[in-house]
Amino acid sequence: MPHISLENDVPGIRSLVLFRPETGKHLYDLVQILLRGESTINEGDRELIAAYVSHRNNCSFCRNSHAAAARCLYENEQGIVNQVLSDPETASIPELLKSLLNIAGKVQIQGKAVLPQDIERARNAGANDRAIHDTVLIAATFSMFNRHVDGLDSFTPIDENLYNEMGMRMAKGYNFPVNNQVAHDIK
Amino acid sequence: MPHISLENDVPGIRSLVLFRPETGKHLYDLVQILLRGESTINEGDRELIAAYVSHRNNCSFCRNSHAAAARCLYENEQGIVNQVLSDPETASIPELLKSLLNIAGKVQIQGKAVLPQDIERARNAGANDRAIHDTVLIAATFSMFNRHVDGLDSFTPIDENLYNEMGMRMAKGYNFPVNNQVAHDIK
Numbered sequence: 001m002p003h004i005s006l007e008n009d010v011p012g013i014r015s016l017v018l019f020r021p022e023t024g025k026h027l028y029d030l031v032q033i034l035l036r037g038e039s040t041i042n043e044g045d046r047e048l049i050a051a052y053v054s055h056r057n058n059c060s061f062c063r064n065s066h067a068a069a070a071r072c073l074y075e076n077e078q079g080i081v082n083q084v085l086s087d088p089e090t091a092s093i094p095e096l097l098k099s100l101l102n103i104a105g106k107v108q109i110q111g112k113a114v115l116p117q118d119i120e121r122a123r124n125a126g127a128n129d130r131a132i133h134d135t136v137l138i139a140a141t142f143s144m145f146n147r148h149v150d151g152l153d154s155f156t157p158i159d160e161n162l163y164n165e166m167g168m169r170m171a172k173g174y175n176f177p178v179n180n181q182v183a184h185d186i187k
Numbered sequence: 188m189p190h191i192s193l194e195n196d197v198p199g200i201r202s203l204v205l206f207r208p209e210t211g212k213h214l215y216d217l218v219q220i221l222l223r224g225e226s227t228i229n230e231g232d233r234e235l236i237a238a239y240v241s242h243r244n245n246c247s248f249c250r251n252s253h254a255a256a257a258r259c260l261y262e263n264e265q266g267i268v269n270q271v272l273s274d275p276e277t278a279s280i281p282e283l284l285k286s287l288l289n290i291a292g293k294v295q296i297q298g299k300a301v302l303p304q305d306i307e308r309a310r311n312a313g314a315n316d317r318a319i320h321d322t323v324l325i326a327a328t329f330s331m332f333n334r335h336v337d338g339l340d341s342f343t344p345i346d347e348n349l350y351n352e353m354g355m356r357m358a359k360g361y362n363f364p365v366n367n368q369v370a371h372d373i374k
Contacts, residue, residue, distance in 0.1 A: 003306045004316040020320055026217040033209050111337020119190045129191040136338040144331035150298020151323040
């Protein structure tokens with residue numbers, strides 16, 4: 001049961017943005033730009049970074065929902081999601097994505113854990129400044145979302161089918177539920 | 188030296204939002220609502236929560252700048268800032284603020300570290316649902332900012348006077364630098 005009375009029974013972050021839309025709107029706008037805006041990192045890879053950081057932060061709601069979104073976006077390569085959650089270094093993914101996940105994992109620990117050699121590895125694999133910036137900010141942003149969701153003990157479903165449905169909706173984008181109503185095209 | 192080429196020499200988070208204004212705008216809007224919007228927690232106390240979380244995350248730029256903003260807002264009670272950074276439980280502050288700082292400190296560790304007894308303590312001291320929600324989100328948000336600033340190794344001045352000047356500007360609010368120009372009324 002959530003630590004505060006949210007006056008709705010939707011799961012995870014959505015319950016919190018409905019409780020406090022003034023802050024929720026900016027959270028949705030931020031994640032829409034980061035995960036769906038123009039980028040050299042494809043949308044599936046960005047969802048995977050979000051799921052990986054959430055996994056490291058022990059936030060099962062964010063891990064399961066963003067892993068489901070990544071599987072949806074990867075289509076025929078869904079198997080890499082569990083491989084990455086288990087260990088990015090041994091997953092069947094390109095070195096560029098491994099190097100970005102390595103940076104995201106360092107950010108999850110703390111900002112100062114990112115070392116020049118972590119950045120150099122990503123550059124050697126082809127990452128530009130924007131990709132490095134966005135990887136750091138995605139990892140930082142999910143370090144926020146994970147704490148927001150779990151710090152208030154928001155409702156975390158256990159039914160895997162619910163996450164698959166969420167993943168399909170999330171793959172289409174993050175639209176803030178306008179006028180405090182629960183829309184059907186958002187997480 | 189920052190890990191990426193930011194093409195500006197302003198310090199901390201401001202250098203990052205100028206590099207990537209599409210995400211920066213939402214970061215500023217979020218912090219403006221959280222730290223300056225309507226709340227039962229006064230602005231000095233909210234800045235203090237931000238500084239305390241940043242201190243625990245070892246982010247000296249955010250700690251020093253938000254501590255300076257808190258001192259500016261507290262006026263004649265500036266001494267409590269250093270007391271809280273040292274140990275909130277022994278600081279000369281009301282039990283309500285102590286209980287909120289306790290929750291913020293748990294959120295800094297991870298969301299699931301917040302226990303029902305932490306919430307109960309805050310309620311017994313007079314906190315309502317909104318105050319508890321906002322405390323969790325302020326702590327989560329600064330767990331993001333700290334990682335963003337330090338994960339990219341953005342420029343962190345050491346001159347204390349610069350932070351005092353920042354604090355005075357920040358006390359007036361967080362306005363996004365429009366059109367990518369460095370404004371003089373923002374951090």
